[in-house]
Amino acid sequence: MLDYRDTSLSADARAAALLSQLTIEEKCSQLVGVFPWVLVDADGSDAEGSAEVLRNPPGHVAGLTADDPKRLASLTGAVQRKLVTQTRLGIPAIIHGEALNGFVAGGHTTFPTGTGLAATWSPELVERMASVIREQMCRTGVRQALSPVLDVALDPRWGRVHETYGEDPYLIAALGVAFVSGLQGPDLRNGVIATAKHFLGYGLAEGGINLSAAETGSRRLRDVFAYPFEAAVQIAGMRSVMNSYGDVDNVPVGVNREILTELLRDTMGFDGFVSSDYATTEHLVERQRVASDPAHAGRLAIAAGLDVELPTAYAYGDVLAKEVRRGAVDLRDVDASVERVLRAKFELGLFENPYPQERITLNAVAEEGRELSLELARRSVVLAKNDGILPLPAGKLKVAVIGPHADVVTYQFPTYAYPAWREMIVRMSRGELGNAIGVEHTAVAWNGELFPPVDPESFVRERYDATSLVQEIGDFAPTVVTQPGSGLTQELGPEAVERAVLAAGEADVVVLALGGASLWFNSDRTEGEASDSADISLPAAQAALAEAVSGTGKPLVAVLVQGRAYTLPEAVKNASAVVIAPYGGPFGPKAVAEVLFGITNPSGKLPYSIPRHTGQIPVYHHQKTGTGRRNPYPPAVAQHYLDMPATPLYTFGHGLSYTDFALTDVAHDSEVDTHGSLSIASTLTNTGSMAGATVVQLYLRLTSSGVARPAQQLGGFKRVHLAPGESRRVSFRVEAAQLGCTNIDREFTVEAGPASFFIGFDSDGRQLEGTFELVGAPRVLASAQRSFLSEAVIEGQ
Structure with missing residues (x-):
């Protein structure tokens, strides 16, 4: 019999050898995750009841992060030590984390969000970014990233557009291949498993509503929505894929064998493992109602090709083992999934090196990638319109910076950036997010120890040295005044607008700092997961503010900070200049200020089309011949709509420069x-x-x-x-x-x-x-x- 500990064997051979030694219960437990607090307490000591968890040790660990890399490494080491030294076969876990635009763990650099990275049209920089993330994750023992997002985002009503690389499958493929290559590295033993999401059609959610079905045909699924995933598989050797929550042709992807096996594996040649999006199997029972109970959900999912259930056991683990033992599940399906997971662990070198780096220098880690983050932020700024007012002359003007983005930094850090994620966890632990995953006594104690409540704005300013647009403009203008005028979506009252108008009237030029914010299920926001919009107009409070300020007659430069398209009020469309910037992380405002004053010549290009009106959706550039705005005009008809052109206000790929x-x-x-x-x-x-x-x-x-x-x-x-x-x-x-x-x-x-x-x-x-x-x-x-x-x-x- 082959020995799985023999390093001269291939990963496939070692996985097969180990698989043969596992009991049914151990196999099914390799397919599930646990939260870290069931294994260790926040100080790294044994958690109450951990011995029972280790009886059939889990294959994966979810939700493990901390405010600084040293503590994170200490906790991942404690978790792996229990699995390696206190279980029958000593199988380490794959510990995963988020890394959409930076490792979602304290003490690490944040980069611009997905549509910001896409606006750079710079795959080489995205690969460099992912390489930085790889080193940081490896150092702390987190070896799987639930990133990148390769959804083709065709509907700007969907709140998760900012996580994507935009509307075009080719651009998404180019950036996705770069991200996966940088993250996994040339040798996975020193790399991190990339997990592309959400397979498949998630960016075409019906009505723009998160979790909804993708209403499309099989050809479009393959040629448009699967294109970036297939490119990442074939070019970069991507090792994991995460299923979509939605359904395709009435079958939820989590139990859709046509998608997870016939398309992904048989057609596209994927040979890694499929990670479930969190609580996918619960959705099958509670939301989509295609399964009667957890056991039924497990039977459907494992047969379809869903390999790993995250974040915790619901339909797999002991439930799935019982189904196998009673003959309701084919053991060959379980074995195939377990073998994929074990092979990944051998590819990562976890059996030889399960522990994180012992010595971590916090200051050095905090500096990693900062220059790269700044360069990406610079390249992500799109100059959409300019009547010649930009660049502004430095050292000469009194500038009024008006709007909700004028002096707030928190908005530069969207969902899946660590500060926003941290605030969500704090609020979840207080019970402010309803029945969200993780609200339980042990989780509250864990989070209370690791994430003491802090003011979010102070946190990003102190921990990331983040600065606001007002501060950055102050480096170039001798006099800067500011008023918010409105909130993101809420009016602040007539007095606030009056103060903004007064400040604008006394200035030489007005910078209207408008836009959105992507946050979790808390606070004032316009985007984010489960934060969709029926109307993608710039919020009414901001439109009213822009209209009032434009009445001063002062030159207006509109700066729109956003992760997706917004339709714009006349006051913004008629501004002397329009600058579009993403959620840029700590250097977002600096990058904008440098463009405004000509320190940086803008080169960003839109990764999505911006419609004139919500009613135009969809307006993406690659509509089929003879469809939508690609239809020829009938005789004697001047345009497709009676009330406006069908063309976008700003098309995909648009972006001006200060040169020609x-x-x-x-x-x-x-x-x-x-x-x-x-x-x-x-x-x-x-x-x-x-x-x-x-x-x-x-x-x-x-x-x-x-x-x-x-x-x-x-x-x-x-x-x-x-x-x-x-x-x-x-x-x-x-x-x-x-x-x-x-x-x-x-x-x-x-x-x-x-x-x-x-x-x-x-x-x-x-x-x-x-x-x-x-x-x-x-x-x-x-x-x-x-x-x-x-x-x-x-x-x-």
């Missing part, structure tokens, strides 16, 4: 075989007087027999920085294997036919256009044969 760029001299292949590749090149020139960067964007229009395809789809991009007068040749190489779709016979196929492209600076900018012909026999491709990302090269670099 031109694209010229396009060259391209006119004919491409279905087994070949397409070459397209053009010259980019900085025709202005200032150094700057832009993103050259390639869009494709393809045809297939009998299947409607997008009117255009992003096929490549390259961010390029040029000095004044400098030119560079930018070339794209697109493999024909990137040009296919799921055909009328439901096979992914590259077919011959006419095609076209354009190159521009946004999804409506057809600066250069061309046509080509795909020729040759139809080419049916397996997932491993597909190409997902084109090669973009700046010649001479």
